[in-house]
Amino acid sequence: MVEQHVEQWGVFEAAVSGPDTGNPFVDVTLTAVFRLGHRSCAVEGFYDGDGRYLVRFMPDRCGEWSYEISGLDLPDDERTGSFTCVPPAPGNHGPVRVSGPAFRHEDGTRYTPFGTTCYVWSYQPEDVRQRTLRTLAGSPFNKIRMCVFPKNYAFNEREPERTPFPRDGAGFDLTRFDPVFFRDLEAQVLALRDLGVECDLILFHPYDRGRWGFDRMPEEVDHAYLRYVIARLGCFRNIWWSLANEYDFMREKCADEWDRLFHTVEQHDPYQHLRSIHNGTRMYDPDSLRLYDHHKPWVSHVSLQHWDLHLTRGWRATWGKPVVVDECGYEGDLHQRWGNLTAQAVVERVWTGTLLGGYVGHGETYRNASGEIWWSHGGDLVGGSPARIAFLRTVLDRLPPGAAPLEAFYDAPTTGVEGQAYLQYFGQHSPGVRQLDLPAGVDFHVDVIDTWEMTTQRLDGTVSGAVSLELPGRPYVAVLLTAATPPA
Amino acid sequence: MVEQHVEQWGVFEAAVSGPDTGNPFVDVTLTAVFRLGHRSCAVEGFYDGDGRYLVRFMPDRCGEWSYEISGLDLPDDERTGSFTCVPPAPGNHGPVRVSGPAFRHEDGTRYTPFGTTCYVWSYQPEDVRQRTLRTLAGSPFNKIRMCVFPKNYAFNEREPERTPFPRDGAGFDLTRFDPVFFRDLEAQVLALRDLGVECDLILFHPYDRGRWGFDRMPEEVDHAYLRYVIARLGCFRNIWWSLANEYDFMREKCADEWDRLFHTVEQHDPYQHLRSIHNGTRMYDPDSLRLYDHHKPWVSHVSLQHWDLHLTRGWRATWGKPVVVDECGYEGDLHQRWGNLTAQAVVERVWTGTLLGGYVGHGETYRNASGEIWWSHGGDLVGGSPARIAFLRTVLDRLPPGAAPLEAFYDAPTTGVEGQAYLQYFGQHSPGVRQLDLPAGVDFHVDVIDTWEMTTQRLDGTVSGAVSLELPGRPYVAVLLTAATPPA
Structure with missing residues (x-):
């Protein structure tokens, strides 16, 4: 042998x-x-x-x-x-783990999610999938949300060739699985892995509405399905388990059922990949139905849909887990409210949430003649936000290790390391002047960053102590202050 | 006689x-x-x-x-x-009363607040006050927030000539009032009344910080002060009582004390002018200290500070009272976060909150050489939002009587009257197409409104039933659909 x-x-x-x-x-x-x-x-x-x-x-x-x-x-x-x-090959840092309010690969390498969403890209024709992978390779995105089950929704009407369950007459044989379907899915997950893209795999979703019935299977089938998925896909280090997308839109499942599904994943995944559950409109509001209790120990991190990223600090404090805002609204021009944000608005949300310590996801939903929309099918990106998110990543890379949200600068989202570096973002605020109380005895370089134009202007000289910076008085500006000499 | x-x-x-x-x-x-x-x-x-x-x-x-x-x-x-x-002279409709989630004057005339803030304009030199009144006369604003007490705060350091209490050596005689001060204050309130501007009079505020001590008087002085103010000013029909601005920043007062102060106003004001209390950072958040309980019957309406006007619908539902968001961030370029929003952001918040059934206030905080800033001193308005708020008022005037938020159009703020008119606003959303399910059998004119450019484009022909409107795919657009023929 x-x-x-x-x-x-x-x-x-x-x-x-x-x-x-x-x-x-x-x-x-x-x-x-x-x-x-x-x-x-x-x-x-x-x-x-x-x-x-x-x-x-x-x-x-x-x-x-x-x-x-x-x-x-x-x-x-x-x-x-x-x-x-x-030993692992270069670029293989192991699965992603929770590290306080942040993430690290198992080898200790910091992992900062910059996610995007292509719900059913793996169901598309091979040429589209190849384009999706090429687009991802040239993008700032290192995580993707995608579904196991097919999608029956606006712009997603086509009948899939194969599904996780084999066809049985007009329906499906829920006592068997389709290995051909799964081999194909695995190939896509592996292709993502080889690009360094984490696969946030959505195990259930509501975009079926009874057409195939995968959103309303008998509970024992749900559990058998989870075990099969885990046995096949759990071995891939880039897997994250998203129990569901917009779980609260799945009216057929009750809260207890989600607990039990979480338990099956928890018990059968020997690698303890990350586990989350993503809300639709149910949010943390005392007057609405409550969000799934993210304090439960089997929830590894928070996976949210919300438009107001200024709430990120509160979410971090509430749950004490990493906060991934997978959906803050998609850049596009669709009829639907969730799919017609300006690129400026998306970029503003990503910067705001990021500097407050969250991880904000991207999606793109521009109409086009082919009906191929990134958010669901993958293909090509045409919007304005990916380049700005790539730019944000270059700015974050200039921060020293250990950069984290700094509460002392509560009135504008700020990330940095006390005494070493401060990155502060103003969003729709447009100060013409900004007073900062920096440590005395440390000289800081000042970069004024236009996050939309992707320009960085280094001001002359350095500043220290209490300073008053002249700023452009326009929106989408950030300042980066970096110690001119490393602290002793 | x-x-x-x-x-x-x-x-x-x-x-x-x-x-x-x-x-x-x-x-x-x-x-x-x-x-x-x-x-x-x-x-x-x-x-x-x-x-x-x-x-x-x-x-x-x-x-x-x-x-x-x-x-x-x-x-x-x-x-x-x-x-x-x-009988009242033209323009005199009596005091403003609560009417469900809205306001009406006592004669039944609908009153829709479009407020601004000039906290201590009445403390300024006479020429500034005259300019303030002229500016108001040419503005869209029909309500102003202003303080009885002087203000000790950034850009507000000057010692006032007179205060509600007469000076007594280095301090004040808290057992007497200064009639000269009050006669002057009354003249300003009357000048507002004659302009048709409601006076939201702030009875206590935290911007003293012990300099004069009006934020920390013995409680019996607070009550005597309220009675004196009511006896002098309650007779003016344009008075609203704001118990406090940013009450939660007044650390010297506890929740019970606010109840008792409300009671004094309630018991001694024979006209039952509107009563509210305005928060600072304390909001309706289960993880923070709670907002003053606006369910209490002596609170006539909700007076809020909040940046996210998309929450307006929830606030209306929670309290069942009119929701006035007096502070959503001020247009300006100050260092301070509350005072450096772009005009675009302010206008977006005003439109969003308005179409969701709230009443959103304005303020302006541009730096200038004189240090005269509208938000506190009055004077001149130089920003971009007042003209757009005036434009919004002209659009609202095109709606038929009874226009109210329409919940059925939940995915974009919409106000109108079913079957007659719909005004829908997209804000930072930029649909290139918009599908609407209008009543069949009614023909609607379609106006595409650019709320920032203040343009209205009437589309050719009329629409009816399920329609798909081509829209500009840029932000800050609204559509107004009006029945071409009045319903039978």
Whole structure:
């Protein structure tokens, strides 16, 4: 047997043969235990069709891993095996984890989400998918929200070729899965991984409205589906689990059901990928129905839809978890309110939320003759916000390690490191002068940044202590103050 | 004795003589009862200095009123008297009252507040005050917020010549009032009245910070002060009582104290002028300190400071009272966040809040060499928002009677009358197309309105039923649909 080498946080896969009669999706429960020294990790395998069963595993430590498969009657050389986990290749930092109100990869590298949304890009023709991947490669986005299930919604009427469940007459056989569908989905997730893009995989969504019925399956089917998805896709380090998009629009599911679905994901995902649930209109308002309780320990981070990013500070304080505002309104010109923000408004929201410590997502919804809209289908980006978000990333990269929201500058969103650097953003505010009480004894360079024009103007000299800066008196301006000499 | 004629909601005043020894402000409690037919109304009089005592009364019905004064030993022809109340002159519609979520004058005329703020304009030199009044006369504003007490704050450092209390050495005699100060204040309130401008009189405010101590007087002084103010100024039909501005910044007063101050105003104002209390940063947020409970019956309407006018619908629903957002951020270029919004942002907030059924106030804070800033001193307006607010008023005037927020158009602020007219505003949203489900059988004219450029473009022909309107795809656009023929 050839010794396999798998990089850390890569994928090991063992294929074994078994029965193809009856319903192997239901009849066989395949598990495997992977061991390294005193560690062991149990994972579920899955049926891939045609008598083929797979076990996948993402090793998180280097060394010689062994494994043992159970649930099928297998010859010894299939039942057990081993592989060598080797150090990760450049660019592989492992899965993303929560680190206080922020995120880090498992190797400690800071990860700052700049997400976008292409709900059903994986359902599009291959040429569109290739364009989507090329567009992402040239974009500032390092996270994408996408759905497992197809979408029945405005601009999304086409019947999908395949779905997670095989067709059965006019309906679907909910006791089986379609391995061809999943192999294809996996290829897209891997393509994202290779671009360094996190895949925020939406497990349920309301944009079905009974057409296929995936939004209203029996609860035991929901749980079986989750286990199958986890067994197949959990091994990919760029996976995040989004329990649902706009969960509150799924009238068929009650609050307890969401708890139980979270529990299934929590119990069956050996890697404990990030878990969230994204709201529609239900928000944190005492006079409306309450948001899903994000204090619950199985919610790893907050995934919100809201238009007012000035509330980010409060959300961080309320939940003490990273706050990802995946939808703040999309840049576009659609009829629909959620899809016709100006680029200026989107960029203003992204800057505001970012400097208050949130992670604000992007989407684009311009009408066009082809009906191909980025927010759902992917393809091409034509709007004004991606370049500005890329510019924001270059500005953030100028901040020293440990940059975080600074509360002392409460009257304008500010991120920085006390005594070293301050990045302050004024949005729709247009001060003609700005007084700052900087530390005395440290000389700061002052850059006046036009976040829309993407220009940076370094002012002459340096400032220190109490200063009064002349500013352009127009909107969308930021200032970056950086210590001219590193502190002693 | 010459028969006096006073117009309805005008001011009747009786002057009587009494002691000028001791402390007449404390020693004498002057009251009068006014009678018309079976009605009687008790009012308090007040000491005006130099042995002169006044009783003022605002009659609310036409006819022959008689009165009787008590509290002083007076000859019969001073103790009793009468006057004739005659119909109001044009432009006099009586005090403003609450009418559901809206306002009406007492004669039933709809009153829609378009307020501005000049906190201490009455403390400025006479030439500035005259300019303020001229500016108001040419402005769209029909309400002003102004303080009784002087202001100690940025751009407001000058020592006032007079204050409500007479000076006493380095401090003030809190057992007396300064009639000269009040006569002057009354003249300003009357000048506003004659311009048709409601006077939202701020009774307490935090911008003293102990310099004069009017923000931290003994509670019994607060109550005596309120009674004196009511006795002098309650007779002016354009008075609104604002218990405080940014009440939550007045750390010396507790919640119970505000209740008691409200009670004093409620009990001593025979005309029941509007009563409100304006917040600083304390808002309706479950994680912060709560807003003063606006459900309390003595609060006539909601007076808010908030930046997000999209919340207006919720505020209306929560309190069931008119919602006046007196401060949504001021147009200007100051250092301070509250004073450096772009005109575009202010106008967007005013349109949004207005079409959601709120009443959004204006303020202007541009730096200038003189240090004279509209928001505090009055003088001249130089910003871009007043003309646009005037334009908004002309658009609103095109709506039929009974226009109100229409919930069915929840995804964009809309005001109108079902089947007759719809005014919908998109703000920072920039739809290139807009689908509307209008009543069939009614033909509507379509005006596309650029709220910033102040242009109105009438589209050719009419529309009816389900329509798809091509729109400019830029921000700050509204559409007005008006029935081409009145409904049968």
